[in-house]
Amino acid sequence: xxxxxxxxxxxxxxxxxxxxxxxxxxxxxxxxxxxxxxxxxxxxxxxxxxxxxxxxxxxxxxxxxxxxxxxxxxxxxxxxxxxxxxxxxxxxxxxxxxxxxxxxxxxxxxxxxxxxxxxxxxxxxxxxxxxxxxxxxxxxxxxxxxxxxxxxxxxxxxxxxxxxxxxxxxxxxxxxxxxxxxxxxxxxxxxxxxxxxxxxxxxxxxxxxxxxxxxxxxxxxxxxxxxxxxxxxxxxxxxxxxxxxxxxxxxxxxxxxxxxxxxxxxxxxxxxxxxxxxxxxxxxxxxxxxxxxxxxxxxxxxxxxxxxxxxxxxxxxxxxxxxxxxxxxxxxxxxxxxxxxxxxxxxxxxxxxxxxxxxxxx
Amino acid sequence: xxxxxxxxxxxxxxxxxxxxxxxxxxxxxxxxxxxxxxxxxxxxxxxxxxxxxxxxxxxxxxxxxxxxxxxxxxxxxxxxxxxxxxxxxxxxxxxxxxxxxxxxxxxxxxxxxxxxxxxxxxxxxxxxxxxxxxxxxxxxxxxxxxxxxxxxxxxxxxxxxxxxxxxxxxxxxxxxxxxxxxxxxxxxxxxxxxxxxxxxxxxxxxxxxxxxxxxxxxxxxxxxxxxxxxxxxxxxxxxxxxxxxxxxxxxxxxxxxxxxxxxxxxxxxxxxxxxx
Numbered sequence: 001x002x003x004x005x006x007x008x009x010x011x012x013x014x015x016x017x018x019x020x021x022x023x024x025x026x027x028x029x030x031x032x033x034x035x036x037x038x039x040x041x042x043x044x045x046x047x048x049x050x051x052x053x054x055x056x057x058x059x060x061x062x063x064x065x066x067x068x069x070x071x072x073x074x075x076x077x078x079x080x081x082x083x084x085x086x087x088x089x090x091x092x093x094x095x096x097x098x099x100x101x102x103x104x105x106x107x108x109x110x111x112x113x114x115x116x117x118x119x120x121x122x123x124x125x126x127x128x129x130x131x132x133x134x135x136x137x138x139x140x141x142x143x144x145x146x147x148x149x150x151x152x153x154x155x156x157x158x159x160x161x162x163x164x165x166x167x168x169x170x171x172x173x174x175x176x177x178x179x180x181x182x183x184x185x186x187x188x189x190x191x192x193x194x195x196x197x198x199x200x201x202x203x204x205x206x207x208x209x210x211x212x213x214x215x216x217x218x219x220x221x222x223x224x225x226x227x228x229x230x231x232x233x234x235x236x237x238x239x240x241x242x243x244x245x246x247x248x249x250x251x252x253x254x255x256x257x258x259x260x261x262x263x264x265x266x267x268x269x270x271x272x273x274x275x276x277x278x279x280x281x282x283x284x285x286x287x288x289x290x291x292x293x294x295x296x297x298x299x300x301x302x303x304x305x306x307x308x309x310x311x312x313x314x315x316x317x318x319x320x321x322x323x324x325x326x327x328x329x330x331x332x333x334x335x336x337x338x339x340x341x342x343x344x345x346x347x348x349x350x351x352x353x354x355x356x357x358x359x360x361x362x
Numbered sequence: 363x364x365x366x367x368x369x370x371x372x373x374x375x376x377x378x379x380x381x382x383x384x385x386x387x388x389x390x391x392x393x394x395x396x397x398x399x400x401x402x403x404x405x406x407x408x409x410x411x412x413x414x415x416x417x418x419x420x421x422x423x424x425x426x427x428x429x430x431x432x433x434x435x436x437x438x439x440x441x442x443x444x445x446x447x448x449x450x451x452x453x454x455x456x457x458x459x460x461x462x463x464x465x466x467x468x469x470x471x472x473x474x475x476x477x478x479x480x481x482x483x484x485x486x487x488x489x490x491x492x493x494x495x496x497x498x499x500x501x502x503x504x505x506x507x508x509x510x511x512x513x514x515x516x517x518x519x520x521x522x523x524x525x526x527x528x529x530x531x532x533x534x535x536x537x538x539x540x541x542x543x544x545x546x547x548x549x550x551x552x553x554x555x556x557x558x559x560x561x562x563x564x565x566x567x568x569x570x571x572x573x574x575x576x577x578x579x580x581x582x583x584x585x586x587x588x589x590x591x592x593x594x595x596x597x598x599x600x601x602x603x604x605x606x607x608x609x610x611x612x613x614x615x616x617x618x619x620x621x622x623x624x625x626x627x628x629x630x631x632x633x634x635x636x637x638x
Contacts, residue, residue, distance in 0.1 A: 300426045305444065
């Protein structure tokens with residue numbers, strides 16, 4: 001199978017291969033099957049792990065990357081190759097949505113499908129989608145900087161609502177949904193604040209923050225947002241080189257990081273995402289890596305380094321983490337989405353739960 | 363005597379930085395300001411958006427790395443590229459262009475492309491691009507579309523360009539280990555200039571610095587029996603209100619068509635202006 005796909009398969013840590021009979025393992029295998037040509041990275045002297053020497057005990061495993069519909073197993077609409085992607089979001093079915101210069105592309109590796117969401121870029125001149133988020137009921141929220149709105153699509157590609165507008169949003173670039181508290185967070189890098197909308201009525205409830213350098217609960221070109229399981233809002237305050245945390249009522253809690261080039265600092269923080277254990281993942285385009293913090297802001301780990309290949313980024317931007325703790329990182333050059341697995345509690349439990357049954361693929 | 367010498371020394375050291383700072387303060391690249399007021403007390407803060415100071419950070423081993431007995435780096439390399447053998451010669455944005463692109467992503471500043479592989483976009487083969495082989499699926503051609511190439515080697519032969527030594531002498535900034543890479547900062551001075559788009563020189567003059575075969579302005583109509591070439595200056599640009607004709611009228615360096623050779627112009631290209 002591998003051979004006829006013409007793929008050079010990245011050698012997986014034994015531990016993952018041994019679980020290939022499990023559902024999780026099969027899911028990984030599927031990803032591998034539709035993964036692109038993955039060249040064994042030469043282990044370099046870079047900052048992050050280069051994935052050839054990923055050890056069995058490593059908590060982050062590289063899975064593969066998708067640049068075009070071929071990598072995702074084909075599609076009905078011919079070949080789609082990412083141009084300059086920015087954001088990524090994945091729904092419960094495993095469908096991956098990528099914002100990409102005037103269009104929203106979707107890849108569904110499990111179903112060998114790919115295509116465009118909505119107009120498919122025919123209206124490109126008036127569309128500049130950036131941040132993207134998906135709710136558990138399948139709604140897709142896209143911050144569109146050209147329209148100054150957040151568009152809401154249903155999974156079948158119909159536009160069901162538009163949020164905001166020129167009066168409320170100047171440059172919406174990041175979105176996050178908080179389903180427990182019924183909130184839609186939109187970060188605006190020109191108004192230097194976060195707009196909070198109702199997740200059902202799409203009405204503006206309040207805004208958080210204003211322009212400021214280094215002062216707490218003020219922002220300088222904030223770009224991304226994410227919400228953890230407790231409803232804590234994390235805002236990437238790019239121009240202040242930090243991440244600020246707020247509670248569900250918008251009250252300032254704490255700040256993570258600061259300017260610098262040492263682990264734990266930020267130089268060009270971009271995308272942010274939270275895993276099932278409320279770890280905070282922050283992409284840095286200058287470090288070309290992802291730093292992982294706990295809720296208190298203690299640095300846990302980092303992965304990635306500059307270059308091209310598994311675990312290497314050139315210009316990383318958006319990040320998303322799905323229900324299975326799979327991590328998706330957008331690299332704007334040459335235009336790809338890299339996939340990793342966080343092998344945490346959820347992953348281990350799933351592996352243990354499905355291992356004894358031995359039922360294999362479903 | 364000592365003090366003046368020191369002062370002169372200090373002044374001479376500070377001068378270049380001082381000039382750059384004077385240019386940055388209040389400019390578009392001063393991200394501590396907007397048009398009305400400054401948001402920073404610290405005048406050096408404007409520099410640090412691009413020139414990241416060393417240090418900062420957690421000052422201790424990341425927790426999981428401690429568990430795994432992995433030693434962290436003290437400093438992350440910035441905008442680095444570690445070549446794997448296969449992709450060593452891949453045209454790609456260099457470190458200093460990545461600095462630009464890290465903000466020019468549409469979220470912080472205007473989204474810029476870097477179609478350095480534009481040269482390869484002419485002919486698509488059946489294969490699609492692959493995540494780790496971006497040129498897969500493209501065959502080289504002479505047709506350039508999209509943006510002016512950046513992250514490419516300055517390659518005079520056959521392209522009608524000034525020789526590399528001559529180009530350097532004329533002040534063309536080339537980057538990389540061999541100092542032969544064309545990057546964003548080859549045309550744009552991020553520390554501000556007197557010219558639009560932070561260009562180093564007035565537009566046509568800038569183009570002709572490298573494209574010496576076009577310096578006399580004769581190319582398009584030569585051989586077509588017209589007395590003169592197509593005008594490239596001194597007349598209003600019908601496409602861009604309030605501006606004069608320039609090289610960029612036809613060869614927009616970003617986000618439009620760069621036409622080489624002209625016979626591959628898209629249909630109705632001339633009719634954009636020459637409406638019958």
